[in-house]
Amino acid sequence: xxxxxxxxxxxxxxxxxxxxxxxxxxxxxxxxxxxxxxxxxxxxxxxxxxxxxxxxxxxxxxxxxxxxxxxxxxxxxxxxxxxxxxxxxxxxxxxxxxxxxxxxxxxxxxxxxxxxxxxxxxxxxxxxxxxxxxxxxxxxxxxxxxxxxxxxxxxxxxxxxxxxxxxxxxxxxxxxxxxxxxxxxxxxxxxxxxxxxxxxxxxxxxxxxxxxxxxxxxxxxxxxxxxxxxxxxxxxxxxxxxxxxxxxxxxxxxxxxxxxxxxxxxxxxxxxxxxxxxxxxxxxxxxxxxxxxxxxxxxxxxxxxxxxxxxxxxxxxxxxxxxxxxxxxxxxxxxxxxxxxxxxxxxxxxxxxxxxxxxxxxxxxxxxxxxxxxxxxxxxxxxxxxxxxxxxxxxxxxxxxxxxxxxxxxxxxxxxxxxxxxxxxxxxxxxxxxx
Amino acid sequence: xxxxxxxxxxxxxxxxxxxxxxxxxxxxxxxxxxxxxxxxxxxxxxxxxxxxxxxxxxxxxxxxxxxxxxxxxxxxxxxxxxxxxxxxxxxxxxxxxxxxxxxxxxxxxxxxxxxxxxxxxxxxxxxxxxxxxxxxxxxxxxxxxxxxxxxxxxxxxxxxxxxxxxxxxxxxxxxxxxxxxxxxxxxxxxxxxxxxxxxxxxxxxxxxxxxxxxxxxxxxxxxxxxxxxxxxxxxxxxxxxxxxxxx
Numbered sequence: 001x002x003x004x005x006x007x008x009x010x011x012x013x014x015x016x017x018x019x020x021x022x023x024x025x026x027x028x029x030x031x032x033x034x035x036x037x038x039x040x041x042x043x044x045x046x047x048x049x050x051x052x053x054x055x056x057x058x059x060x061x062x063x064x065x066x067x068x069x070x071x072x073x074x075x076x077x078x079x080x081x082x083x084x085x086x087x088x089x090x091x092x093x094x095x096x097x098x099x100x101x102x103x104x105x106x107x108x109x110x111x112x113x114x115x116x117x118x119x120x121x122x123x124x125x126x127x128x129x130x131x132x133x134x135x136x137x138x139x140x141x142x143x144x145x146x147x148x149x150x151x152x153x154x155x156x157x158x159x160x161x162x163x164x165x166x167x168x169x170x171x172x173x174x175x176x177x178x179x180x181x182x183x184x185x186x187x188x189x190x191x192x193x194x195x196x197x198x199x200x201x202x203x204x205x206x207x208x209x210x211x212x213x214x215x216x217x218x219x220x221x222x223x224x225x226x227x228x229x230x231x232x233x234x235x236x237x238x239x240x241x242x243x244x245x246x247x248x249x250x251x252x253x254x255x256x257x258x259x260x261x262x263x264x265x266x267x268x269x270x271x272x273x274x275x276x277x278x279x280x281x282x283x284x285x286x287x288x289x290x291x292x293x294x295x296x297x298x299x300x301x302x303x304x305x306x307x308x309x310x311x312x313x314x315x316x317x318x319x320x321x322x323x324x325x326x327x328x329x330x331x332x333x334x335x336x337x338x339x340x341x342x343x344x345x346x347x348x349x350x351x352x353x354x355x356x357x358x359x360x361x362x363x364x365x366x367x368x369x370x371x372x373x374x375x376x377x378x379x380x381x382x383x384x385x386x387x388x389x390x391x392x393x394x395x396x397x398x399x400x401x402x403x404x405x406x407x408x409x410x411x412x413x414x415x416x417x418x419x420x421x422x423x424x425x426x427x428x429x430x431x432x433x434x435x
Numbered sequence: 436x437x438x439x440x441x442x443x444x445x446x447x448x449x450x451x452x453x454x455x456x457x458x459x460x461x462x463x464x465x466x467x468x469x470x471x472x473x474x475x476x477x478x479x480x481x482x483x484x485x486x487x488x489x490x491x492x493x494x495x496x497x498x499x500x501x502x503x504x505x506x507x508x509x510x511x512x513x514x515x516x517x518x519x520x521x522x523x524x525x526x527x528x529x530x531x532x533x534x535x536x537x538x539x540x541x542x543x544x545x546x547x548x549x550x551x552x553x554x555x556x557x558x559x560x561x562x563x564x565x566x567x568x569x570x571x572x573x574x575x576x577x578x579x580x581x582x583x584x585x586x587x588x589x590x591x592x593x594x595x596x597x598x599x600x601x602x603x604x605x606x607x608x609x610x611x612x613x614x615x616x617x618x619x620x621x622x623x624x625x626x627x628x629x630x631x632x633x634x635x636x637x638x639x640x641x642x643x644x645x646x647x648x649x650x651x652x653x654x655x656x657x658x659x660x661x662x663x664x665x666x667x668x669x670x671x672x673x674x675x676x677x678x679x680x681x682x
Contacts (some may be wrong), residue, residue: 006563013436015515017563059511325566325609329436390649393436395461401460403487421436422462422488422514 007046007063009053012320012327013388014420016057018044020284022065026085026150026174032064033171034148045168047114048089051121052330053420055167064172066116069362072096073175080180081139086116086173094307099250101181103238103306105137109362110309116173121163121417122371125310126214126236129205129365133376135164136369139177148170165373166417184241186249188214188309191235191301194294198229202340202380213237214309219361219382220287221348228348231363232294236309246304255307257315268317275322278387283359326388328359329396329420331403334366335412337379343410344382350402351384354395358384375415383418397421404430438462438631440509440516441505442553443496443523445472447622448572451641452520453480453489460486464509464516466494466553485542488513496523496549497541506556518568518648519557521550526587526624531682539586546590551597558601568648569605570613571598575656577616578665583682602653614643614654618661633658 004017023029036043044058046065056063056353066087073083075097082102084093091111093104103410117123122135131137140154141163153159162170195201201217208215219231241247270370277286313319320328335343344363351357362383366376386396399419407414407427414427437456444453445467456463457480467473473491481489490512494505510516525545527538554571560566574583577591597613602612619625619634635643640657647655656662671680 004563004566015564016510017560054514059515060507316647326436390437394461397436397460400485 004060007057008049009055009057009327010320011051011052011329011388011420012054012323012325013329014054014327015060016054016061016063018058020046020063020065022068023118024068024267026069026144026346029064029066029069029172029174030148030150032148033144033146035425036062037146037148039423045120045172046113047087047117047120048116050110050117051417053416053418054117055121055416066114066172068424069174070114072317075100075102075180077101080182082174082180084115084178085175087114088392089114090118094255094321095252097180098183098186098255098306099252101183101247101250101317103183104385105179105181105288106134109311110314111307112314113165115176115178116168119163119173119176120165120167122369122373122375124364124366124376126216126364128376129209129215129367130213132367133369133371135160135371137179137280139179141173141177142175143173144171150174161372164371165375165416173326183238183306184246185239185244185256186251186306187239187244187303188236188306189239189243189301189358190304191299192294192297193233193299194291195231195233196227197401198231198345201229201231201233202344203364204233205363205380208235209365211235211237215365217363219348219363220291221358221361221384222284222287224349224352228345230291231293234309236304239303249305255305257308257311270316271319271321274316274319278322278359280357282363284357288360323387326390329400330383330385330418331400331421331423332381332383332415332418333403333407333412334376334381334415335379335407336377339410339412340380343406343412344380346406347382347384347403350399350406354399354402356386356392356399358386360385373425375413377411377413379412381415437517438464438513438515439518439520440466440513440557442466442494442519442521442550444520445469445476445594447522447624448617448620448637448640448644449520449522450476451637452522452644454638455645457484457487457489457643460484462488462490462513464490464492464513466492466496466505466508466509468493468495496545498609499549499552502549502552503556506553510560515564516560518570519554519561520570520572521554522570522572523549524572524574524624526584529584531583532629534586535612540612542586543590543593546587547593547597550594550621554597554601555623556612558605558612562605562608566609567661568611568613569598569601570615570644570648571595572615572617572644573598575618575661575665579668579671579676579680581681611648611651611653613648613652615657616655616661616665617644617657620657633660 002019007018008015043062056065069085069087075082106125118134122133124133125331142152214236217231217233259331368378369376416424451500492509573595574591576588579594580588598614620640
């Protein structure tokens with residue numbers, strides 16, 4: 001019998017005990033795939049385990065963990081195409097690319113996701129409405145075929161579709177080639193401001209769509225009535241050379257997030273501090289405080305290193321510890337533009353009605369995706385974090401099931417990488433019933 | 436959000452627990468011997484509680500080789516497990532004086548041998564997970580050996596002691612181990628029996644069990660008065676119990 005080890009979804013709520021394999025080379029991946037095939041054993045591919053739900057877990061089964069296959073292989077300064085192994089993370093990527101004057105066209109809110117995971121979940125970022133999803137920027141991928149043989153699939157090959165947002169179902173990706181974005185400096189020009197309601201936030205996204213490369217809003221889910229959906233918005237553009245010297249900020253030291261807050265508090269302690277607030281009243285206070293702090297500061301303009309702006313949550317090491325032992329889940333509602341206001345308003349009202357309010361709500365603007373496994377309509381998404389506790393358990397699942405119906409009825413989509421409660425399977429059944 | 440595996444839930448307290456969890460929209464995997472009964476139960480629950488995710492796994496608790504695979508299958512069916520409840524139990528009727536070896540052996544098999552194995556397997560699972568609730572439905576009958584059904588009493592005493600040991604073993608790993616001694620519950624186990632008192636309905640028993648497990652209680656009876664009775668029973672001197680103890 002093989003020793004099983006604990007494999008968790010990022011939210012800690014989903015987990016499995018699995019037989020984990022950690023190949024260090026492409027050859028080892030090929031050998032594993034061939035072996036599993038001859039034994040007739042199914043397996044699951046896992047990157048950094050940053051998906052909130054169970055997609056990278058496998059109850060009682062085999063898992064290929066790609067975290068040791070993490071070389072940044074090369075970056076062609078002419079074409080801007082970067083080759084990376086599947087287990088390399090966005091963090092590995094920017095540390096290689098920024099000093100050479102490149103930035104990934106699409107990044108998520110954390111630098112800890114792997115390339116294999118980014119393709120398999122077809123991740124998106126705060127610029128989705130402008131640049132689309134991660135896989136739209138692939139030049140090619142190299143995958144291990146069913147017998148372990150390597151296949152290079154260029155971007156115009158229809159077989160690429162089978163790997164996009166497929167969560168490893170077609171076999172492991174071992175290397176990707178990504179079209180990078182050339183940057184003049186390592187900074188963003190950022191503007192921050194608060195808005196008093198959801199409708200004004202959505203309107204700001206529409207008017208900012210052409211001007212800004214990145215837009216994101218943090219939504220305070222606690223207030224109801226006129227204040228419902230009040231937000232703190234951050235928008236950003238790359239700082240062009242001229243404003244500051246070209247190449248400024250390419251030094252890694254300019255990008256790395258400091259190890260202490262305000263030069264004093266070690267960040268390792270932050271998760272414990274956060275844990276003091278992870279209950280309903282505490283998070284209500286945090287959300288209210290955050291909104292009013294933003295409002296008092298008014299409309300702010302500042303310059304921020306690329307890494308600081310994009311990977312805000314990474315600055316609190318392992319913050320999810322604050323949600324132990326039962327963990328937390330995320331429910332990300334994707335909704336078409338014309339239904340945005342009414343569906344998202346209803347989504348927040350439902351939280352109040354059922355007595356489970358999200359601790360963290362993040363609103364983004366999206367465009368329709370060209371891939372078969374697309375999960376983004378032209379419209380909005382609201383990502384909602386909820387702790388799982390003994391006392392909110394029944395109300396929380398009721399909320400999720402109500403969201404399932406709300407999203408289906410509005411013609412929205414469920415994103416499998418964020419799904420912790422089986423909403424994706426239900427949405428597939430729902431679609432099957434309709435067709 | 437809870438994902439529960441119930442071993443033996445096609446009748447009685449187990450069935451009531453299945454219904455309770457289904458009504459909350461939870462994930463429930465039921466281990467049961469009779470496929471037809473399992474299907475009927477799951478079909479009925481799914482149509483009443485569409486938000487719930489319900490799965491059945493056929494498992495005969497008299498077949499030791501089936502227990503491990505059945506647990507694995509149940510975990511796969513619901514993704515992961517937060518709570519495991521062993522609620523299967525049988526009590527053969529006796530004439531009060533004659534021992535029937537086959538009956539006695541079967542009671543030990545279902546009430547103790549299969550229970551110990553499945554709870555042990557689930558315990559290993561929760562230990563690695565670093566969390567989980569492990570619940571064994573034992574009996575007040577296990578508190579003392581009584582003349583009417585010595586084998587039943589002993590099978591439940593074995594289970595109670597096993598759960599205590601497991602609780603002590605798994606405590607450092609964040610796993611909660613619960614011993615429930617229900618007292619009389621109006622199930623087919625006591626149907627037609629005389630001398631029944633303080634009887635709870637299965638639904639009442641299930642609701643109490645669920646509530647108290649979540650409160651973190653470790654050993655309890657459905658009604659607190661059973662707890663007082665159990666305390667008295669355990670302290671009656673042997674020479675008295677032998678002559679005038681309850682049947």
